[in-house]
Amino acid sequence: MSGAATREQIVDAADRLFYHRGYEHTSFADIAAAVGLSRGNFYYHFKSKDAILDAVIEARLAGTRHMLEQWESQQPTPDGRILQFVEIVLTNGTDIQQYGCPVGTLNTELAKLGHTLHGQARGLFTLFRDWLREQFTLLGHGEQADDLAMHVLAFSQGVAVLSHTFRDEEFVRREVDRMRDWLSTYRK
Amino acid sequence: MSGAATREQIVDAADRLFYHRGYEHTSFADIAAAVGLSRGNFYYHFKSKDAILDAVIEARLAGTRHMLEQWESQQPTPDGRILQFVEIVLTNGTDIQQYGCPVGTLNTELAKLGHTLHGQARGLFTLFRDWLREQFTLLGHGEQADDLAMHVLAFSQGVAVLSHTFRDEEFVRREVDRMRDWLSTYRK
DNA sequence: CACGATCTAGGACAGTTGTCCTACGAGGCG
């Protein structure tokens, strides 16, 4: 197999496993088994577990950027775009119920471990934060745009943690409705 | 040393370490070092790591019940009590910035691990949820009291995750203010 | 075909994990 393709497979498998089980609880052996490679051979592709994490975060950053661009092309209005973000807790509802928010749980874990790459992982949040801030600025709330962006982020994280804990879809739906109402007061 | 006192010391140390580093990332050796005991000797007090976790959760449940009773005696009005809960993200602001919410991070970790004791840990959330629901019922919002209770819980978790990630105290303050405004619309 | 680069399997490695056992010491009670 080509090295680049294998590397991509490793990153894909690691991404999924880190999300489902957490970073620390995922071992080289787990990733190797998922890809179908021998454990020792990993050193050829990644010189350490941290290097895999780095690649996973990089892949998530790229994926998120791509998703945000899609949202921008699909939703012409800033409030439609913000709503698109808000509804992600419904769109990805099943995954969030089972595994939590991929961004939130990774950041929480790395922050608690005092991991070197927490700064990188925080970049995932920053991506959403900056994008949301831009949408609120376009709505004419430039001076408090960052505050509003953080509020929407906090909403998503609160819903994700409780959805993950209680596995209650109705709760998620009610919170999204509440958020929709709140958003409408900021619409042009 | 008396066995009961040693047991209490172990639970205290484990409680702190589980909060600061996470359950999985805390080893018997870590707890032993914190208490000043030999690692092998732990089996005398707890027959497994899960047994320690069980005792820690039990201790947190008892502590939480005690705190809620204190709040009830200190705050005569239901809205004052809810506000007391809301402001916990400021009261424990330093800890939350460094280690996240002790209830939220434990539940997230155990849910992701598929751990047997996740049900027990969820009880910590349920304690707050039921208590908040009671306060909203006393405020005359019986039919949507649980919904409102979950909303307040979601607020606390969203703020905790972002505070832990960004370490921004001003953000916490703004969210608490926002919550105060929201609460005032539900006051008698 | 032969060569060199690329990719792989398998295992060695030192360290750590949770678990469990045995032997010892301290202290109260007969």
Add this chain to the structure above:
DNA sequence: CGCCTCGTAGGACAACTGTCCTAGATCGTG
């Protein structure tokens, strides 16, 4: 005093961790 329970130290145990090495397979290119 001798006994017996309670608490402890120290280490054995197998399994697993991330890391690293070496020998061989595969494959495109000269």
